[in-house]
Amino acid sequence: MNPSTLPGPDNVTRVTLDNGITVLARAQTHSPSVVLSGYIQCGSQNDPLERLGLAHFTASALMRGTERFGFHDIFEQLESAGAALGFGASVHTTAFGGRALAEDLPMLLDLLSQCLRAPQFPPEWVERLRAQFTAGLKLRAENTASMASLTFDELVFEGHPYGRPEDGYLETIQEIQRDDLAHFHRQYYQPRGMVVAVVGGISPQQAVESVQAALGDWQPAEIPAPPPTQPIQPPQQMQCRHIFIPGKTQLDLVMGGLGPQRASPHYLPASLGNNILGQFGMMGRIGGVVREQAGLAYAASTSLNAWIESGSWEVSAGLNPAHLRQAVDLILAELGRFVREPVSPQELADSQANFIGRLPLSLESNSGVANALLNLERFQLGLDYYQRFPDAVRAVTPEQILAAAQHYLDPQRLIIVTAGPQPAADWSQGIC
Amino acid sequence: MPDEIQVIQFPNGLRAALKEIHSAPLISHWVWYRVGGRWEQAGRTGLSHWVEHMQFKGTPQFPAGVLDQAVAREGGTWNAFTHLDWTAYYETLPADKIDLALRLEADRMVNSLFAPEEVESERTVILSELEGSLNEPMFRLDVAIQEAAFHQHPYRNEVIGTPDDLRAIQRGDLYAHYRRYYAPNNALVTLAGDFDSAEMIQRLGEAYGGLPPAEVPELRLSPEPEPQGEQRVEISGPERTTYLRISYRAPAASQADFLTLSVVDSLLSGPSSLNMFGGGGVSNKTSRLYRTVVEQELAVSLQGSLQATADPFLYHITALVRPESSPEAVLARVDEAVARLQDQLVDETEIRRAIKQARALFAYGSENITNQAFWLGYAEMFDRYAWFVNYLPALESVTPADVQRAAQTWLSPQRRVVGIYRPESTGGGA
Numbered sequence: 001m002n003p004s005t006l007p008g009p010d011n012v013t014r015v016t017l018d019n020g021i022t023v024l025a026r027a028q029t030h031s032p033s034v035v036l037s038g039y040i041q042c043g044s045q046n047d048p049l050e051r052l053g054l055a056h057f058t059a060s061a062l063m064r065g066t067e068r069f070g071f072h073d074i075f076e077q078l079e080s081a082g083a084a085l086g087f088g089a090s091v092h093t094t095a096f097g098g099r100a101l102a103e104d105l106p107m108l109l110d111l112l113s114q115c116l117r118a119p120q121f122p123p124e125w126v127e128r129l130r131a132q133f134t135a136g137l138k139l140r141a142e143n144t145a146s147m148a149s150l151t152f153d154e155l156v157f158e159g160h161p162y163g164r165p166e167d168g169y170l171e172t173i174q175e176i177q178r179d180d181l182a183h184f185h186r187q188y189y190q191p192r193g194m195v196v197a198v199v200g201g202i203s204p205q206q207a208v209e210s211v212q213a214a215l216g217d218w219q220p221a222e223i224p225a226p227p228p229t230q231p232i233q234p235p236q237q238m239q240c241r242h243i244f245i246p247g248k249t250q251l252d253l254v255m256g257g258l259g260p261q262r263a264s265p266h267y268l269p270a271s272l273g274n275n276i277l278g279q280f281g282m283m284g285r286i287g288g289v290v291r292e293q294a295g296l297a298y299a300a301s302t303s304l305n306a307w308i309e310s311g312s313w314e315v316s317a318g319l320n321p322a323h324l325r326q327a328v329d330l331i332l333a334e335l336g337r338f339v340r341e342p343v344s345p346q347e348l349a350d351s352q353a354n355f356i357g358r359l360p361l362s363l364e365s366n367s368g369v370a371n372a373l374l375n376l377e378r379f380q381l382g383l384d385y386y387q388r389f390p391d392a393v394r395a396v397t398p399e400q401i402l403a404a405a406q407h408y409l410d411p412q413r414l415i416i417v418t419a420g421p422q423p424a425a426d427w428s429q430g431i432c
Numbered sequence: 433m434p435d436e437i438q439v440i441q442f443p444n445g446l447r448a449a450l451k452e453i454h455s456a457p458l459i460s461h462w463v464w465y466r467v468g469g470r471w472e473q474a475g476r477t478g479l480s481h482w483v484e485h486m487q488f489k490g491t492p493q494f495p496a497g498v499l500d501q502a503v504a505r506e507g508g509t510w511n512a513f514t515h516l517d518w519t520a521y522y523e524t525l526p527a528d529k530i531d532l533a534l535r536l537e538a539d540r541m542v543n544s545l546f547a548p549e550e551v552e553s554e555r556t557v558i559l560s561e562l563e564g565s566l567n568e569p570m571f572r573l574d575v576a577i578q579e580a581a582f583h584q585h586p587y588r589n590e591v592i593g594t595p596d597d598l599r600a601i602q603r604g605d606l607y608a609h610y611r612r613y614y615a616p617n618n619a620l621v622t623l624a625g626d627f628d629s630a631e632m633i634q635r636l637g638e639a640y641g642g643l644p645p646a647e648v649p650e651l652r653l654s655p656e657p658e659p660q661g662e663q664r665v666e667i668s669g670p671e672r673t674t675y676l677r678i679s680y681r682a683p684a685a686s687q688a689d690f691l692t693l694s695v696v697d698s699l700l701s702g703p704s705s706l707n708m709f710g711g712g713g714v715s716n717k718t719s720r721l722y723r724t725v726v727e728q729e730l731a732v733s734l735q736g737s738l739q740a741t742a743d744p745f746l747y748h749i750t751a752l753v754r755p756e757s758s759p760e761a762v763l764a765r766v767d768e769a770v771a772r773l774q775d776q777l778v779d780e781t782e783i784r785r786a787i788k789q790a791r792a793l794f795a796y797g798s799e800n801i802t803n804q805a806f807w808l809g810y811a812e813m814f815d816r817y818a819w820f821v822n823y824l825p826a827l828e829s830v831t832p833a834d835v836q837r838a839a840q841t842w843l844s845p846q847r848r849v850v851g852i853y854r855p856e857s858t859g860g861g862a
Binding site: 028076100143249288355356 | 455456457458488496497500501503504505506507508509524526552553554556557558559560561563564566567669671672673702703712713714715716717718726727729733752754755785788789790792795796798799800801
């Protein structure tokens with residue numbers, strides 16, 4: 001692989017407009033379409049607790065009517081062109097993503113600008129959205145994987161915005177009024193810190209000019225700081241929690257603890273270690289023992305989620321309740337080995353080759369490149385990050401992985417959540 | 433998408449279709465077998481899918497687990513799918529590593545072990561996969577709808593099989609199924625990406641050319657009789673959301689009306705993307721049913737779905753019904769919208785719009801090499817690759833009268849199963 005073909009300073013245009021918007025652009029000359037994506041600097045961390053879900057609600061309501069366009073005008077323009085645009089909130093940011101044939105980029109940018117700057121929040125649409133969210137939250141409450149994951153986050157990140165679902169709870173969604181949306185928008189939506197990536201069949205210069213034309217006159221303002229957050233503590237003991245959901249055949253298991261922040265020096269070693277533990281090949285060591293050897297589950301894998309202030313390191317599996325204890329014992333044994341012994345040089349070499357080799361595949365589409373560019377900005381990785389990445393991956397040692405594993409994972413202190421049918425009453429005896 | 437492809441047939445009956453695309457240093461390689469749910473009968477449902485799982489459990493040359501690691505080491509991705517009409521395996525790899533894919537697929541076309549202990553371990557893995565699906569009310573409703581919609585055609589069965597069949601199937605059943613259908617003369621190899629076609633054909637010949645052809649039994653299916661009237665199926669459970677799925681018997685993908693029905697679907701419920709990888713879709717908020725069902729607050733969401741299949745399958749319209757509304761109220765609105773299409777000619781501009789949407793969806797899908805190689809094979813499994821090449825030009829020729837006739841022909845109540853999932857009246861929830 002030739003590193004100079006990867007996104008880098010020589011082939012990515014990065015321009016900051018006068019109002020603080022950063023534009024990232026890269027041409028993919030073979031593509032007849034463009035992807036437009038990015039974010040502004042507000043999210044669920046700005047939600048009042050009693051109205052959790054407000055950032056998400058606001059983002060979802062942006063396209064329901066603006067100063068210049070009604071709901072039907074917005075979607076008539078988009079859908080007639082086979083284009084798409086959407087908004088959503090995460091903890092730190094409100095993100096947008098769109099795509100269109102290259103000829104329709106100006107229309108897409110005009111809609112983006114209108115929705116971000118002049119939404120009207122028509123009351124009838126606010127109520128329709130509330131009904132939609134209510135239905136979605138009821139479905140969430142009946143979904144074993146969603147409830148296991150949500151409960152795990154609540155326990156691992158107790159008291160921190162990372163532990164609260166961005167889409168809120170049934171009761172907090174009912175509290176949100178139309179004026180709350182308008183207020184949230186007035187308070188937090190502004191261009192400073194906004195990032196826009198444009199990737200596809202358009203020249204970077206044209207992309208920057210188009211963004212400037214659509215958003216260059218948006219005036220920046222001061223944003224109130226989000227409320228201070230409590231420091232995040234690693235689990236102090238084993239903690240098991242079951243969420244009973246009637247009518248289900250299978251339960252979902254999520255277990256683990258904290259993981260590194262994205263900017264931590266532990267991140268890359270932990271990431272390679274996670275690949276060895278529960279991803280590489282057919283889901284790494286854990287997939288190997290739980291699925292391939294014991295045949296206990298269709299899926300059993302691990303994930304490392306690294307965000308700005310913290311992260312999580314999780315094992316998840318879908319299991320028949322009768323197999324729960326055996327699977328958890330196997331997983332605990334693998335976690336024990338992972339924090340006790342360094343990974344083998346061969347395992348590390350395999351995962352290093354995987355990380356480097358899969359770069360072209362992750363960057364083949366416009367959306368893959370756009371995501372990569374946004375990550376550069378979101379985590380301040382530097383424009384040459386992808387070109388440096390192969391060397392950085394090759395430099396990771398088994399000792400660094402062991403140090404990261406020991407820092408974050410303690411098999412004696414884990415959060416273990418299950419959701420679905422009731423397992424045997426004594427399933428966790430001797431564990432929790 | 434550029435449509436220059438090369439098709440070749442080797443002396444052992446293996447066909448290959450190749451499409452050079454030099455936008456990224458990647459190649460996607462697929463092997464398609466003409467076997468799937470359509471080849472299965474009651475008592476042995478799920479055989480094809482289980483065979484697909486066993487194809488990952490090793491050969492003498494590549495023992496179980498070795499291949500997962502080999503593909504991952506090269507930074508590739510691989511997977512397999514079992515469908516009603518086909519079973520397909522793919523690897524997408526950096527272009528200079530593609531030989532691995534050719535070697536492993538040629539090897540497991542004939543040399544898979546089906547070790548008895550691996551068969552047993554995979555039995556519980558597949559039961560676990562099925563249990564995951566059974567957690568979803570929509571899966572349970574689908575089972576009931578397909579059984580009502582087809583009385584003799586194997587499309588009545590779920591591809592994964594029934595729990596009873598999965599407990600009964602033995603190693604001998606699986607191995608016989610494998611030997612019967614996994615042969616070069618029952619397979620199609622498709623490749624898209626950064627290669628030279630002449631050179632690749634030579635490499636394909638080296639990898640697959642020596643494999644012996646087999647006697648593949650001809651599939652003799654008596655066609656499912658035309659539906660004899662509307663059927664209703666209703667199931668319930670503790671989940672508190674109500675679903676409505678209206679499933680009309682659809683044309684096979686090779687029938688001319690399939691394309692016209694896809695325009696009807698686009699007008700009723702928004703454009704559907706047939707891309708399997710990448711691309712993303714287009715929302716459906718200006719579609720007729722969104723406006724009369726979702727906007728009028730009878731349902732929270734509504735989608736249409738039309739699958740390209742070898743034999744006539746089902747066109748579904750699915751709604752997540754609002755608690756204060758009812759499936760009957762949604763059904764009445766759907767019937768009104770369908771009646772409008774049957775009674776009145778649509779405006780030419782609505783068809784033009786559907787064409788532009790399809791063009792955009794094709795453009796999005798073309799960014800992805802895996803998706804391009806997928807189409808080379810997928811279209812062959814229900815018709816010919818020409819179907820895919822002609823898709824957009826053929827859309828151009830659809831007229832308002834065609835749309836009206838397709839709505840009249842395919843969307844009559846006699847041709848449908850109305851499926852409803854209702855929360856148990858006792859409430860559930862503990």
